Amino acid sequence: MAIKVGTVFNYLQFPNVSKFPFVINKRQDEVFIQKGLFVYTKSNEGFLIGVIEEIVLLNEYFTDALTIKAYNNNNNPNILKGLFPSDDFEFAIAIVKCLGLIKFKDDNLKEIERVQRMTYPASPGKGVYIVEEEILNKFLGFDTKFGLNIGRVKVTNSNANINMNRLLNKHFAILSISGGGKSYLTSILIEELLSRKEDYGTPAIILFDVHGEYIYLKDIPELKNKIKIENISYFQLGIPKLSVYSFKKYQEQISNVQVRELSKYIKKLKRDKNKNSKYTLKDIIEQIENESDGNKSTKQALIGWLAELERLTLFGYQENPILEKVVKNQEITIFNFQNEISIRKKQIIVDYICNRLFELRRTNKIPPFLLIVEEAHQFCPEAAHSKAISKPIIEMLAREGRKFMACLCLISQRPKKLSTTALSQCNSKLVLNVKNPYDLKHLMDSSEAITKEYTSMISSLGVGEMLLMGNAVNYPVFIDVRERKYKPKVDAITLSQSCLIWQKKELK
Template identity: 40%
Template sequence: MAKTIGTVISNLDGPSTFRFDFVIKEDSGGIPAHKGQFIQVKTEEGLLIGRVDEIMKTNRYFMQAESVREFEKTGSPLNEMFPVDRWEYLVAKITPLGIYDSGLLKRVTYPPSPGVQVEEIDKKILTEFLGLDSNGLNIGKISFHDLDVKINLTKMFQKHLAILAMSGAGKSYLTSVMFEELLDRMDDLGKPSVIVIDPHGEYTGFAKDPEYGSKTKVYGKDDICIGISNLSPYQIMEFLPGMSPAQRRELTTIIQGMVKKKKPYTFKDLITEIEVSSTKRVIKDTMISWLMHLENSKLFKNSTKPDIKDLAKPGQLSIMDISDIVSQRDKQMLVTFFARKLFWMRTIGKIPPFILVVEEAHQFCPEGVRKEGALSRSIIETIAREGRKFHASLVLISQRPIQLSTTALSQCNTHIIMRVTNPYDLDHIGKSSEGVTNDVLKMIPGLRIGEALIVGEAVNYPLLIKVRGRKSKKSDKGINFEDALLNYNKSFKKKDEDMEAFM
């Protein structure tokens, strides 16, 4: 039998279908209700499920400021003159979320009656009400309920996911927990391929972890390149958005001619063909300049590495560590090529369903930036719009939501929001995240490290959780400032000792 924690009261604001209050029952064993807690109330429609949005403490002896002031002037506190403790009580303000009736969820269309008992919610009912899944990804616990948050895989990823938080709020930690759950998933439940664009090398620790190392592949700067001969004219021109229509037409003709020879070619070969062509000199010079710029990037070789089929394997975490690549343009070209290749091969069924995770997504899919500075935006927006049809899922992680493409962000039907304090980012989240009410939005700046709000497709109602502890090894690049200093001192000291031994 559910524990009673209070009684619905009547006041000027309700009870109504939008809000009602209850007086909290005294409990010598502890605090019976908390802000953010879920409750249940029996009504004519069924079991009403609500959330505690605020708790107020009141006392009739202290309601009139002038009376308190006059009594305090006598030199004796009110609690010595009157039984004030007997008149102190707590009132909880509730937002009704829905009606649970025989396993079905319905809207609230009739308010609870004053005097009805408010109860602690049954865990099984809460699980079904929120849409959690016993076979889902366990990313944390619901505060005050000791209930594992197990999110259904399809509901979380099929219509894409955005993880939004300021720097240091725990985005990478949460993402690592999510990777653990995906790698630990039972074979008979199905394992997706997970590909990570990692600009800072934050997830490379998975490769050194005894539990997850065999399921992880890390591709560093020297392991990633684009095969020139495999590039279509369109793909080359995607790297050079500033080309004029005339330049595009001439370059397409020359590349098609080289493809017919069925021999691998380099940018130098392509430049030579342009030189001997009948193209106007001014067009030649511009095209050669563009191609030399690409060649100087050192991203292009005779063949593509890694192979897309090696990159996208069921149950494998593939980390593209591009932290050693300095140029943002070069990073965007790599993301453009591999994201487009992954999506195309998924549309024709050559690779398994995959989850593409883009860290610092605002750098690869920025809002309000010209094409020259946003080479990878087009393909990321394409996957965001069309990926769900082909089970090509996208996870966008960003600390600056306002700088992230609105098109891409609006297609992410689930948002996991951690602490954000920037008012512009908060306003952007409020406008782009379904299910984020003003009450929920006010909670975001006050979230502690490791706390997160889940809203959207993955859960039936906005849910505040505490992210569980991670099991995997952290990357050396993700250590704190003090540890980095100690590591440097140790390595410097070792070099001095080695030098003395050599001398």
């Protein structure tokens, strides 16, 4: 049975096509009418669904200054209350922002046939009802059966189960200020993906963990079989897997002439049967040194650049880990960058992994995957002056990955500093608290769904509150993010606790 909460009426210039006001029924035992509640009314076109945007309290008694003066001057207001039934004159109005029209398949009003834009206002006098959970889920595009449960819809308190296909179909971004809860939310998404039933179909996950925040997952008994941690101190790029242009990418000073020379040497090495395609940077350097012909200064310069690359201790004859072997359906591979400080090294590794993943996916050698990039502004920055080795491949994944079922999740605390090309391809956005006005403007520019109204709400979100919008849902919706199911053994410690630990250490 639908719960009636009020009646549409004329107030100011409303109702119009985009908004309608209704008088809230006085007696509301069952529901508490709040901003953010989803309601519907029957208009000439069909079921008009909307969300309460504002609530106004009116009382005719208190619109007149003289009455208020009389009220305040009287020593015993209770006498006045008897004379003027002011309480009875108070009424509440809700202003509803219309979201769309629902066409149902039949009179059961259970199966939604389609949702379309409204073109006609609500009718004054018609009843207003609460949208039932089942209809709301369908209207928002949630998937109650197979969806990823990330929390509850604000106000209505129904489960927010994001449809995985819709979320992972077109890339997504998680954005907020530092400490806004991005990593926390990401760990919830990981929990959900790894806990899905096997026969639902779940992609592989690869995560660049810049601060080692996800290592705790390995200690969770329920998940540990699905988790591989790769410490990047042991990471090796496979030299035979690199194209000659990668050397230029990793060592910018190599000139085009030198690249051409280098490609000759590499070709020779490739043909060398004894090497069996297993050569390293050292072999290339040796090959150049042993070559009798060729310009001496070019050779010398090349050797210099390659030796400098060699000092990064990143290169071997075979990649480690072998990506083709580690990337598996419904398993997560976490690359732990915690101990690496060189940004160049980090970018080289990210560039290599992204390139390899893209190639392996294109040739169907690994399953569809979700690649999560923490601190994405480090690897794919916007500004032209802060070049990043890994920027072109991340932008390419953002542009073309979808066709190969390679999904990207970019996480950043500075949307403004993140490549616009990459961010604009992130169709779904999970926005937690963002305060910086430049970042907010950037968000508004990159997504038509974010209006001015939303930006003020985004900047006042608390920890654990988020706005979900884009391809993953039909309409932007505010969600209370749930708690982690699996918690780290050592929870985050406070500043004072950390100081005490330090103090103890000093005393020893």
